[in-house]
Amino acid sequence: MTFNAKQVREMVKKIPPGKVATYGQIAGMLGSPRAAQLVGWILHSTPENAKVPAQRVVNRFGGLAAGYTFGGPMRQKCELENEGVEFKSSNTVDLTKYLWQPKRFNDDQLS
C-alpha cells in the first residue's frame, strides 16, 4: 500500500496538542519507514486549507523544517508554544517529552 497525501494529512491531524511527531514515524506507520521524504514533501504541498497542523511534524532532531510555511519557522515555534510544547534553542523541542508516542498503530490511528 502506498500512502496518499490524504493519508498523511489525516495522520498529522491526529497528532495530539502539545505533542510532536517525526517524519520517519509517520512514514513508518503508513507502511514505508524510508519514505520520510515523502511525508515532508506532501506536507509541503499540503495547502493550509487542509488545516493540517504541520507545525507538529518535525524532523528527527525535533527541529522545525527549513523554510516551513508562510510567515517563517518563528511563527510555527509560536504556535507550538501555544499548544504547550516547550522549545529549546534554535526551534527545537524536547522529543523525550513531546514526541507523540501512540501505544499502537491500528485502525483507530489510521482512521
Next chain:
DNA sequence: CTTTTGACTGAGT
C-alpha cells in the same frame, strides 16, 4: 509521457 526534486532518515565509509 519522462525527469527532477524535495519540509527525511538510516546505513555505510
Next chain:
DNA sequence: AACTCAGCCAAAA
C-alpha cells in the same frame, strides 16, 4: 565522530 550514499514515493516541470 563527520561525511557520503542510497532509498522511499508524490507532485511539478
